[in-house]
Amino acid sequence: MDSEADAFYRELPKVELHAHLNGSVSVQTIEKLLVRKPHLNVERSMTAIGKGQRRTLDECFQVFKVIHQLVDTEEDILMVATDVIKEFAADGVKYLELRSTPREEKNTGLTKKRYVETVLKAIQQCRNEDVDIDVRFLVAIDRRNGAQVAMETVKLAEEFMLSSDGLVVGIDLSGDPTVGHGKDLLPALQSAKNCGLKLSLHLSEVLSQLEETDLLLDLPPDRIGHGTFLHPEVGGSEDLVQKVLKNNIPLELCLTSNVKGQTVPCYAKHHFNHWYQLGHPCVICTDDKGVFATDLSQEYQLAASTFGLSREAVWKLSHQAIDCTFAPDAVKQQLRNKWAELKPQVFQ
Template sequence: MATASEGHVSEEKFCKLLPKVELHAHLNGSISNETMTKLLARKAHLPQDQQPDTQALQQWTDKVEKGKDVNLVSFQMFKLNHQIVDDTEAVAMVAKDVVREFAEDGVRYLELRSTPRDVPQTGMTKRSYIETVLKAIQQCQEEGVDIIVRFILAIDRRNSLEAAAETIQLAEEYRAKSGGIVVGVDLSGDPMVGDARQFIPLLQQARNAGLRLALHIAERCHQGVESLALLNIPTDRIGHGTFLHRVEGSQELVAATELHNIPLELCQTANHISKSVPSYDQHHFKYWYDKGHPCVFCTDDKGVFHTTLSKEYHLAMMTFDLSRKQLWQLSERSIDFIFADDDVKQTLRKHWTNERSKLQL
């Protein structure tokens, strides 16, 4: 393996060689162009009026690549992804490709998250969806893909309490029988819809059952009261937290985040493209990093936003003038915030120690 001594390896290459932890990756948002091509080919036999809307795909790609404004609440790509990932064969393809791609990018520990789906037309149930993802993860392990993967079941805040309760029940069940792969629950979905406080009793139930919580919090400026309630469950990690320090009542939000020492999953490219931050240099990473608060770089939806975790590290390095040593420290510290057990953490720390000498830090 190449070393990354100063002057011999570019900063981009250093970020690729850097061992990394990915804690905020939505499965269906992480579909690469290569996988998308395979998925669309599976639909080629359908009549024209049943074909996926590939024009939406091209329009989205053009917007992202040209840095044009996009609307967080009208992401057509997510709708397209649901259209083409509608049976267990497609789910298996996506899960395996996503795991392999993260591994190829130098990610050594990955927590995937997804809302269990049922599609009556194809016979896919929420159980078969979960079991297909778990099987894909296990197959990657058996094939020697160099990555440890865990799975988080997501509650979509747009759905009913009954649907959320079913997700919690499934998470509890598969936590017990997945061999440690199912580790937690996510709360996500369109932040402009509903009030997440209605899910708090269910989230507390999940936490009491031993599941960890990674909740999308303060994605929009009007969510101060809701965010404080979620923080005080307390959640184990914060997804985005974009407006924690920028809304009415922010003093309470910041205090609660610091009191519980809750790590933030930070997704620079996703936040910039969705316009939840005005520019990369105004990303809230700097606010929290300067306070010494736990921060983890993540991709959110690497396929939709055309990014990788290596790119996210390099982006932070260039934007905030971080040194290679600082990047290493951020990467290594992220091990502390994973939802796997202490044995996995110890394994990862040993790997990081071995890789450090190759990077000559």
């Protein structure tokens, strides 16, 4: 369903809590990057997964490698982050938590610190331009880089948490789920938790992660990304489900991403329904709106049409997402006020 979402879903105020910066780059921004880097010989088809296409998880990660080649200077990052923020705002997203792994590029002089500073600069610029969206940042640990780099990433995130005036709010654990084991990253994640950073962890993305998931749920994280194989019907366990329920850990659920990445067979079998029926906090997200050719309005409409949600139920889902943000309580209250203000015109 790579079509326009209906007006109701566009106008619905939304919260996006699982958006990888480089995976959210739109076709329009890719075009601008291709013009800047003709020597790379990158074709547009290498940067997105279009309508009706499926890719293995490994192939999805190949797409990111191509995008990383295109985004390797401070100038690129500033443009990409600014475009992504404005596109989310245009889609009715009022609060956004972006996530990205700080990268260094020897050939362009980009450092990890400058990487984070540049993303924060884009957030600040959009604020100064009165773009109608509140944006925060999660510094991502790429699990492929091992324990030492993970600890360095946490230290960097802590530094920015203290100096960014509330813009850096947490840590994301992501990267190829088939590489490494979460137990090696526990010290870094515990350190992040101890210093007040919130944790959003990609968990149970593949079936082989049951033991790791069990271990990481004991931290516990503040939110779970995907959680595809947590419940027993798909190879998880009741124990894992109980841990999630006991700690009331919200799930960030990305329907199109999971279907196109083939970790879920079809929309009707998406695990959103399992958790939604339990009344557990679920937040609909895009994951990578550029790579998977979607946006948050489409994801809400897909969930509604697939699982028979009324407009009132969709509104409630969007409103409940505010509680799952890593924003301070005062900001959550501002968002609730905004939702209350907008409701009459959305339902008119």
